[in-house]
Amino acid sequence: MSELRWDPLKQHWVIIATDRGRRPRDFLVEPEPTEMTSCPFCYGNEDKTPREIYAARPAGPPNSPGWKVRVIPNKYPALRIEGELNSRGYGLYDVMNGIGAHEIIIETPDHNRGLAELTPAEITEVLKAWRARFLDLRNDTRFRYMVLFKNHGLRAGATLSHSHSQLIAVPLIPPVAATELRICREHFESKERCIFCDLIDFELQSGERVVREFANHVVMTPYASCFPFELRLYPKRHGHDFALLSDGELGELAVAMKDMLGRLKGVLKDPPYNFILHTAPPRQPRLGKPDYWSSLEYDYHWHIELVPRLTQIAGFEWGTGFHINPTSPEDAAAFLREAEF
Template identity: 75%
Template sequence: MSELRWDPLKLHWVIIATERGRRPRDFQTEPEALPMTSCPFCYGNEDKTPPEIYASRPSGLPNAANWQVRVIPNKYPALRVEGDLDNRGYGPYDVMNGIGAHEVIIETPDHERSMADLTPAELTEVLIAWRTRLLDLRRDFRFRYMILFKNHGARAGATLAHSHSQLIAVPMLPPVAATELKVCRKHYADKERCLFCDLIAFELEQGSRIVREFANYVTLAPYASSFPFELKLYPKQHAHDFALMNDAQLAELAVALRDMLLRVKLVLKDAPYNFILHTCPPMHRRPGKPGLWSSLEYDYHWHIELVPRLTSIAGFEWGTGFYINPTSPEDAALFLREAEV
């Protein structure tokens, strides 16, 4: 029988439609090729991108070859750094200028390698680039939130095949982040415990939804997974801010992240996916809000969320806010756990 499961973080219901019972092979499709005659992210094409903001390279001049990871402004940004917000009313609506930042993290100079193909040392350099850019952007008082995400494959929204992730800073708190932060703050106010820590402890005790456990990280399929083979990667010890992780912690995270990406690539035959780094917002003081973020260090827990793009959202989902997941998280975790990585 199907089950309705409540997600205490996103505050929505999920239908786990076990009768549909779909296995990994039921989702396998041929990857969609992205047309490209000359890739601007490859070695030797540095002049085809905007000037770099950050690069990891053993030696050499900026905007030249010999780099491992390169960060550039998005050539077609959703938001721009220059200008003032000018937050204003427009009848019953609110409007402000499109101020923010939109950056691209090119994860490898090799066009043929995906993020799952990178070594732990190479992935560590990517994570260091993420941390560096987050720390820099949060210095801008206009930015209220930074979202770091990756689109892998055409069905997941990637327009270039070359492995890259993106970082967007926005001047307001997005609804998804606002809900998660509000829920965590209330849980801490009521119980003086981190909700994430409670969930992680329960999942480790249960075991059926654990994909892989490391000394300080764990990958699991959430109890109320909205999508087939949805995954979350958590630090096991409480930590509210990804940008405060040191190099050793990032090196261990690189091993756990690579393991998760490899399992998804092997089991789902390199299916398209999105992943998002959820971390705390900049803890800027705001006029008239002295208590803002006062418990954030204790109530929030950063994490990475990965969603393979195997099903589509249709009328029922749009009309109700419910999601129908044809593969139980217990089965998804089992398939991924048994993969030989």
């Protein structure tokens, strides 16, 4: 069982997940991309993975070929679904059991196509899988937040090259989300407006950092980008919850995502990247307290944040929380606007 440990000085939680069993020798050799002769995410190898939780499957029984998108539990999960949290103190520290869910969304049966190469219709099927898993995991009241993310490329942490995204449900609101939610709440309480809506308005007027504007979405580089070619994809219409999007809205989002990923690939030649879906946490009426997040429909605004992994995070960044970015977001936006792809 992994543990969540609290650092009272850094004010953060860490997941100590030793089930993956690392010893010093595991770190001696630079890891190589796992290119098995037999990829567990390809057709015909469904029995090499845990049993599927969800599939977009026009034909065939579960755990057989014929699917378009397939969701499975992670074989080596950072958090486990069984058990209770058992939150407790330990000296100055806090600790709880590593309860959560860790799922893999296999985005295509085709081993050699990345998310950027899928058609908008195929990407829409991936987005429907995300939505279905969000809605299902919300039924488990132990989970306070769901993190949907994608690691693309070895340098971005992808140990299998077959295109996939991941969903981790955690028993508390993570620090990055907590800060964002608090800022949104404060802005709404003082101005009765969404801070993201204000920010999107400002950026559309300025235009300097806009990469591509669609009818209902905008792709842009953030003004205070931490990394070169960092990107945000915002829905222009206010909405706090990705999981409430309609099929039609997911279809439009798929077009914007394909455009964003295609431009990035064109300008930077298929760079490693991470993206993260930021959306509202589930409501928690079970706690018997007034639901703190009940007004999120007004003050939070879901979006996607993408970070290409072009530069190293070094001692200064780690020690300070400051980032040094050698590429101005305005230059990055200009390169991406002119991308051929």
